[in-house]
Amino acid sequence: MSNENPTHDGAPPADEVAVAPEIRRILESPAFAELRTRRRRFAALLTVLMLAIYYGFIVAIAFAPGWLATPISGVITLGIPLGLGVIVAAIVLTGVYVRRANGEFDRLTATAIRSALS
Amino acid sequence: MSRAMKRTMTAAAALLAPLPSFAAALEGQAVKQPLNATAILMFLAFVALTLGITYWAARRTQSRADFYTAGGGITGFQNGLAIAGDYMSAASFLGISALVFGSGFDGLIYSIGFLVGWPVIMFLIAERLRNLGKFTFADVASYRLDQRSIRKLAAAGTLITVAFYLIAQMVGAGQLIKLLFGLDYNVAVVLVGVLMIVYVTFGGMLATTWVQIIKAMLLLGGASFMAFMVMRHVGFSVEDLFEQAVAVHKDGVAIMAPGKLVKDPVSAISLGLALMFGTAGLPHILMRFFTVKNAAEARKSVFYATGFIGYFYILTFIIGFGAIVLVGTNTFYLDGTSPAGGLRGGSNMAAIHLAHAVGGDVFLGFISAVAFATILAVVAGLTLSGATAVSNDLYAHVFKRGKADEQDEIRVSKYATVALGILAIVLGIVFEKQNVAFMVGLAFAIAASANFPILLLSMVWRGLTTRGAVIGGSLGLLSAVTLTVLGPAVWVKVLGHATPIFPYDAPALFSMSIAFAGCWIGSVTDRSARARIEKSRYIEQLVRAETGYGATGASSH
Numbered sequence: 001m002s003n004e005n006p007t008h009d010g011a012p013p014a015d016e017v018a019v020a021p022e023i024r025r026i027l028e029s030p031a032f033a034e035l036r037t038r039r040r041r042f043a044a045l046l047t048v049l050m051l052a053i054y055y056g057f058i059v060a061i062a063f064a065p066g067w068l069a070t071p072i073s074g075v076i077t078l079g080i081p082l083g084l085g086v087i088v089a090a091i092v093l094t095g096v097y098v099r100r101a102n103g104e105f106d107r108l109t110a111t112a113i114r115s116a117l118s
Numbered sequence: 119m120s121r122a123m124k125r126t127m128t129a130a131a132a133l134l135a136p137l138p139s140f141a142a143a144l145e146g147q148a149v150k151q152p153l154n155a156t157a158i159l160m161f162l163a164f165v166a167l168t169l170g171i172t173y174w175a176a177r178r179t180q181s182r183a184d185f186y187t188a189g190g191g192i193t194g195f196q197n198g199l200a201i202a203g204d205y206m207s208a209a210s211f212l213g214i215s216a217l218v219f220g221s222g223f224d225g226l227i228y229s230i231g232f233l234v235g236w237p238v239i240m241f242l243i244a245e246r247l248r249n250l251g252k253f254t255f256a257d258v259a260s261y262r263l264d265q266r267s268i269r270k271l272a273a274a275g276t277l278i279t280v281a282f283y284l285i286a287q288m289v290g291a292g293q294l295i296k297l298l299f300g301l302d303y304n305v306a307v308v309l310v311g312v313l314m315i316v317y318v319t320f321g322g323m324l325a326t327t328w329v330q331i332i333k334a335m336l337l338l339g340g341a342s343f344m345a346f347m348v349m350r351h352v353g354f355s356v357e358d359l360f361e362q363a364v365a366v367h368k369d370g371v372a373i374m375a376p377g378k379l380v381k382d383p384v385s386a387i388s389l390g391l392a393l394m395f396g397t398a399g400l401p402h403i404l405m406r407f408f409t410v411k412n413a414a415e416a417r418k419s420v421f422y423a424t425g426f427i428g429y430f431y432i433l434t435f436i437i438g439f440g441a442i443v444l445v446g447t448n449t450f451y452l453d454g455t456s457p458a459g460g461l462r463g464g465s466n467m468a469a470i471h472l473a474h475a476v477g478g479d480v481f482l483g484f485i486s487a488v489a490f491a492t493i494l495a496v497v498a499g500l501t502l503s504g505a506t507a508v509s510n511d512l513y514a515h516v517f518k519r520g521k522a523d524e525q526d527e528i529r530v531s532k533y534a535t536v537a538l539g540i541l542a543i544v545l546g547i548v549f550e551k552q553n554v555a556f557m558v559g560l561a562f563a564i565a566a567s568a569n570f571p572i573l574l575l576s577m578v579w580r581g582l583t584t585r586g587a588v589i590g591g592s593l594g595l596l597s598a599v600t601l602t603v604l605g606p607a608v609w610v611k612v613l614g615h616a617t618p619i620f621p622y623d624a625p626a627l628f629s630m631s632i633a634f635a636g637c638w639i640g641s642v643t644d645r646s647a648r649a650r651i652e653k654s655r656y657i658e659q660l661v662r663a664e665t666g667y668g669a670t671g672a673s674s675h
Binding site: 112 | 223226227230234236241245356360361364371374375376382383386387390394413414417418420421424425428431432435657658660661665666667
């Protein structure tokens with residue numbers, strides 16, 4: 001390590017965050033535990049979904065290009081709606097996350113902070 | 119034949135060669151054209167407007183927070199547009215539509231790769247980043263780790279990413295402007311550099327954001343009009359569009375299915391990783407999250423950005439197919455002298471020719487001016503993030519150990535902007551005749567392998583220590599650069615060797631694995647007292663990351 005000094009240099013976090021009691025109370029509030037569990041599960045689910053959709057598409061291109069070339073209507077192949085579908089899925093999944101996070105999750109967050117400050 | 123058209127048409131060389139497997143290709147030399155008056159007038163109007171905004175922004179930019187993050191007062195919608203502006207470069211507009219024009223479906227595969235990083239940013243990074251950070255992503259990565267070591271590493275990652283991205287943009291700008299406006303290459307590069315310095319030094323993040331927003335609206339508006347005119351031509355029938363394209367394209371029905379873009383599964387996966395996680399490690403993108411007031415606005419920004427970028431890629435797909443039908447069949451746009459019968463001015467002129475085909479000389483001038491504005495906005499964002507790494511990370515935290523005077527820091531940031539601008543001009547001129555096609559790919563690979571792993575792990579893994587982050591981040595940076603140099607894009611295409619030492623263009627699969635492994639091994643073997651303190655501080659960081667409690671909000675004016 002280039003820097004042997006174990007102290008922190010007083011950057012934003014170290015001196016701006018009021019540590020200890022209220023942090024402890026937020027940590028121990030039921031709303032915070034609920035928030036963490038729900039959000040972690042939801043974010044993990046959506047991440048896995050997005051990765052599966054994208055890498056499913058990439059794997060199909062690498063191993064089954066013939067399947068993607070199957071005509072479905074005139075010259076339009078299966079690959080066209082699937083490809084455009086990946087774009088739409090990316091937009092929809094982010095939208096789904098924002099909706100729940102800015103509603104339910106932010107309400108839980110507010111509850112956790114309120115319970116800690118009262 | 120109109121005069122404006124003739125000028126553009128007679129361009130002899132490709133601005134961007136057919137895209138290789140990665141990123142914006144910026145190969146080949148453009149031939150200087152006679153001055154294009156319509157385009158220049160429209161561009162001057164854009165410059166006048168943005169300088170006006172810079173003047174307005176300069177009066178509102180006093181504090182450090184104003185300069186770096188527009189005081190945190192940008193709304194989610196505005197920031198979404200600005201992010202989209204940062205991401206939709208001239209190279210992606212011209213390059214992707216050209217790829218669709220040349221090989222159809224492959225262009226779609228390519229653009230999808232650039233989009234899928236956004237949901238990942240949303241689910242894994244956006245809200246934690248906003249809650250923990252203030253000005254740079256190093257604020258977040260160094261939150262509970264050793265400030266000086268982590269900031270040095272993050273600043274190196276930022277500056278190297280920015281440098282490669284900037285060179286590619288500057289060279290692209292010079293070539294494009296020579297081709298579209300008839301200006302000398304050096305004049306074009308200096309013009310871009312000087313304007314960008316003015317926006318950033320005087321207007322800071324507020325001016326940079328609004329330049330970005332205006333450019334995004336112009337680009338989305340212009341591309342929407344082109345796609346609309348294409349659809350009108352085919353009677354708003356998607357099926358007719360594809361049928362007509364297949365009927366006239368030299369590859370026929372093959373353009374409707376995957377072609378040669380994806381060579382093998384390893385390359386495909388490696389490229390996918392670089393695009394997906396590189397987006398989540400680009401410093402100028404990460405910095406945008408600090409311009410909004412809280413996590414809720416940060417999430418909205420990602421949603422709007424994803425929507426605009428996704429919509430834009432769908433437009434480029436329609437524009438590419440429209441160009442096959444309207445441009446590829448019209449001898450007016452074809453280069454009669456070449457045996458292959460390609461487009462005049464090179465394959466990347468597809469969207470530019472289409473602009474003329476659907477909107478005449480005036481619209482051609484408009485699209486040319488938008489392309490110029492696009493480059494200008496992208497380089498301004500890049501420069502601001504590089505300057506912030508110098509002033510906030512290196513000067514204020516490494517050199518002054520967190521005790522820098524605010525006005526001094528702003529001054530350093532402005533000097534850094536001027537220095538980076540001059541450096542960009544010089545490098546743009548030095549690299550004029552070089553093949554810089556690999557540079558955007560390299561920027562993404564470094565962002566994915568050096569910046570992203572330490573940022574993500576510092577937020578979600580309690581066990582990460584300074585030692586682990588420094589080892590992992592440095593190894594990621596080193597391996598991304600080394601493997602790119604030894605790979606086909608540099609070893610063969612730039613250095614002229616017969617066969618590459620490393621067989622793949624995209625190193626991310628390997629360099630990211632090395633980075634994560636380095637972070638892990640370096641951390642678990644770290645038995646120092648400092649490591650124990652760092653792990654114990656994770657709890658406090660976790661609460662702030664998850665709730666935003668104690669996070670910096672919008673500054674009041």
